[in-house]
Amino acid sequence: MEPFKEFINLKVIETLGDILSRVYPGFERAKYVKLAGRGLGDLELKQRVVQVAKALDETLPISFEDLCPILVASLHPSEDTAREEVEFNAEGACGWAVWPLTELVAMRGLNHPELALSTLYEMTKRSTAEFDVRPFLDQHTELSLPIFMEWTRDPNRHVRRLASEGSRPRLPWGMRLQKFVEDPSLILPILNALRDDPEEYVRRSVANNLNDIAKDHPDLVADIAAEWLEGASKDRQRLVKHACRTLIKKGHQKTLASFGYQPIEPTGVALSVQTPTVNYGEALEFDLSMNGLPQGTGLMIDYAIHFVKANGKRAPKVFKWKDLKSHAGGGLEASRKHAIKPITTRVYYPGEHMIEIMVNGRSVAQAEFTLIMP
Numbered sequence: 422m423e424p425f426k427e428f429i430n431l432k433v434i435e436t437l438g439d440i441l442s443r444v445y446p447g448f449e450r451a452k453y454v455k456l457a458g459r460g461l462g463d464l465e466l467k468q469r470v471v472q473v474a475k476a477l478d479e480t481l482p483i484s485f486e487d488l489c490p491i492l493v494a495s496l497h498p499s500e501d502t503a504r505e506e507v508e509f510n511a512e513g514a515c516g517w518a519v520w521p522l523t524e525l526v527a528m529r530g531l532n533h534p535e536l537a538l539s540t541l542y543e544m545t546k547r548s549t550a551e552f553d554v555r556p557f558l559d560q561h562t563e564l565s566l567p568i569f570m571e572w573t574r575d576p577n578r579h580v581r582r583l584a585s586e587g588s589r590p591r592l593p594w595g596m597r598l599q600k601f602v603e604d605p606s607l608i609l610p611i612l613n614a615l616r617d618d619p620e621e622y623v624r625r626s627v628a629n630n631l632n633d634i635a636k637d638h639p640d641l642v643a644d645i646a647a648e649w650l651e652g653a654s655k656d657r658q659r660l661v662k663h664a665c666r667t668l669i670k671k672g673h674q675k676t677l678a679s680f681g682y683q684p685i686e687p688t689g690v691a692l693s694v695q696t697p698t699v700n701y702g703e704a705l706e707f708d709l710s711m712n713g714l715p716q717g718t719g720l721m722i723d724y725a726i727h728f729v730k731a732n733g734k735r736a737p738k739v740f741k742w743k744d745l746k747s748h749a750g751g752g753l754e755a756s757r758k759h760a761i762k763p764i765t766t767r768v769y770y771p772g773e774h775m776i777e778i779m780v781n782g783r784s785v786a787q788a789e790f791t792l793i794m795p
Contacts, residue, residue, distance in 0.1 A: 424466075425466045426464065426465050426466040426469055428466065428516075428517035429466060429469040429470055429473060429517060429518075429520070429521070430461070431458050431461060433509070433517070433518050434453075434454060434457045434458055434461075434473060435454055436509065436510065436511055436518070437473070437495075437514060437518055437521070438450040438453055438454050438457075439511050440495045440511060440513060440514055441453075441477075441481070441491070441495055443511075444491055444494040444495050445481070445482075445491045445494075448480060448481065449480040450480075452476075452479070452480050453476050453477065453479075453480040454476075456472075456475070456476035456479060456480070457472060457473045457476035457477075459472070467594070470520045470521050470524055471524060473521035473524075474521045474522075474524035474525040474528060475528075477521060477522070477525050478525060478528060478529065481525075485529050485530055485532075485533045485536065485537075486533070486536065488525075488529060489526070489530075489536055489537075489539075489540045492522050492525070492526065492540060492544070493540060493543050493544075495513060495514050495522070496513050496514050496515070496519070496522075496543060496544065496546075496547050497509075497512060497513030497514060497515035497547050498512065498513055499513075499515070499547070500546045500547075500577060501546060501577065501578070501579065513547075514547065515547040515548060516547070516548055517548065518548075519544050519547050519548035519549075519550075520548065520552075522544055523541055523544050523545075523548070523549075523550040523552070523553040524552075524553055526540050526541055526544070526550075526553060527552075527553035527556050527557075530557075531556060531557070531560060531561075534557050534560075534561040534564055534565065535564070535568075537557060538554065538557055538565065538568050541553060541554055541583075542572070542580060542583075545579050545580055545583045546577050546579050546580065549579065549582075549583065549586070550583060550587065551583060551586040551587045551589075551592065551595065552592070552594065552595045552596075554583065554587040555587060555592070555595050555596050555598060556596065558587065558588060558598055558600075558601075559596070559598055559599075559600065562600060562607070566607065566608075566611075569584045569587070569588060569608075569611055570584070570610060570611060570614065572584040573585075573611055573614035573615050574614070578618075578620045578622060578623055581615060581618060581620070581623045582620075582622060582623045582626045584611050584614075584615065585611060585612060585615050585623065585626040585627050585629075585630050586626040586629070586630070588601065588608045588611055588630065589626075589629060589630045589633045590602045590605065590608075590630075590633045590634060590637070591633040591636065592633070601634075602637055603637075605634040605637075605638055605641065608630070609645075612627050612630055612631060615627045616649060616657060616660060617654070617656070617657060621656070624656060624657075624659075624660045625660075625663065627660060627664070628660045628661075628663035628664040629663075629664075630664075631645065631664035631665075632663070632664050632665075632666060632667055635664070635665065635667055635668050636667065639668055639671075639673050639675070639676070640675055642664065642665065642668060642676070643665075643668065643673060643675035643676040643678075643679055644675075645664075646661050646664065646665050646676060646679040646680070647678075647679040649661050650679060650680070662680070665679075665680075669721070669782075670723070670739040670741075671739075671782075672723075672779055672781075672782025672783065673782065674782055677721065677781055677782045680719065680721075681719040681746070682718075682719045682720070682721045682781040682782070683718060683719070683781065684781055684782070684783060685714065685715060685718060685720075685780060685781055685783075686713070687711040687712065687713050687714055687780060687785060688711075688712045688713030689710070689711065689712035689713065689752075690709075690710070690711050690712075690778075690785045690786045691708075691709070691710045691711075691786070692707060692708075692709055692776070692778055692786035692787070692788045693707060693708045693709075693788075694706070694707045694776065694788045694789075694790050695707060695708060696790065697789075697790050697791065698790065698791045698793060699761055699790055699791070699792050699793065700793045700795075701761060701762075701769060701792065701793065701794050701795055702761070702762050702763075702795075703760075703761065704758045704759060704760045704761065705726070705758070705759045705761060705776065705790060706756070706757070706758050706759075707724075707756070707757055707759075707776055707788070708754070708755070708756045708757075709722075709753075709754070709755050709756075709757075709778055709786070710752065710753070710754045710755075711752060711753050711754075711780070711785070712751065712752045713751075713752075714748055714750055714751060714752065714753060715748075715750055716748070716749060716750030716751075717747050717748070717750065718747070718748055718750075719745065719746055719747065719748070719781070720743065720744075720745040720748040720753075720780065720781065721743070721744050721745075721780070721781050721782070722742045722743040722744075722745075722755070722778065722779070722780055723739055723740065723741055723742055723778075723779045724739075724740055724742055724757070724759075724776060724777065724778050724779070725737040725738060725739045725740070725776070725777045725779065726738055726740070726759065726774060726775070726776055726777075727774060727775035727776075727777065728767070728769070728770075728774060729770045729771070729772040729773070729774055729792070730770065731768070731770060733770075733772070735774065735775060737777065738767075739779075740759070742755070742757060743755060761792065769792065769794065770792075770794070771791075771792055771793060771794040772791070772792060773789050773790075773791055774789065774790055774791070774792050775787055775788070775789050775790075776788050776789075776790065
């Protein structure tokens with residue numbers, strides 16, 4: 422698989438130059454290609470996007486009013502390129518090739534928010550403008566929010582998703598929208614409008630927006646979860662569960678209660694580690710037994726491994742285990758194997774680790790084991 426940065430390569434730059442030359446005969450294509458392709462191999466994806474946008478900035482009309490029609494004319498004629506799997510070519514810009522165009526609109530358009538947002542509206546149909554609508558939400562909040570609400574009713578799924586994804590308070594790779602971090606009530610009408618969208622692609626974005634909000638306002642998201650789960654369809658139930666994934670992993674009691682997992686106090690809890698010494702590349706094995714579980718209660722059992730870090734301290738990572746919607750009551754016995762093997766997201770260190778069992782968000786048992794590294 423090629424690195425992400427290769428989504429913006431010399432061929433993309435040249436083809437974009439061909440498109441712009443066709444729709445704007447005065448385009449300085451040679452100058453643009455030279456500027457956009459300079460030192461491309463040393464640049465990461467976002468750096469390439471910015472460099473191409475700056476090259477366009479130097480070779481297209483200075484007037485923003487003159488620029489926007491050219492950019493819109495350069496777009497692919499399809500208004501749903503992802504669904505139709507249209508390939509980027511000289512017919513028009515779509516996919517990754519649109520990102521430098523949305524970047525240019527954000528660079529040039531902050532003093533022309535209405536025109537900029539209408540241009541980004543067209544661009545998002547061929548890709549996404551989720552990163553470049555954010556400066557307008559930040560600096561022109563009162564003007565932008567009603568436009569985003571209009572987008573929630575748009576027939577194009579990419580536009581509806583933009584209303585949610587573009588307004589995420591903590592969008593990865595995007596500028597943080599501190600106003601919405603502090604006061605998420607500003608964007609809740611957008612999420613309410615999209616919670617039952619027919620496209621999972623859009624509903625997934627609503628869930629991710631709520632997950633962002635949960636990082637700063639957990640009780641608010643717990644309240645929203647309880648409200649949205651009343652009489653909810655299966656699609657909305659999945660949305661709410663995905664939205665609350667961080668809170669569920671953290672054992673947030675109010676959130677767990679929204680899903681029917683009330684605090685319980687099991688008796689006779691026994692956690693037995695079958696592999697007190699684990700060699701790297703092998704598995705941690707442990708058994709759990711509990712008694713005194715109430716009948717008919719939802720039971721969510723997770724476990725956390727407190728991994729040793731480089732500084733010798735331990736930090737927990739939570740893993741999902743069992744989700745029983747209505748337990749028969751009485752006792753429960755379960756066993757688990759957890760492989761400790763090379764993965765790209767973690768570096769392992771030797772030493773005394775710990776396994777911890779959580780039932781409905783509460784810690785009920787702990788035990789230690791030793792990890793041996795080669």
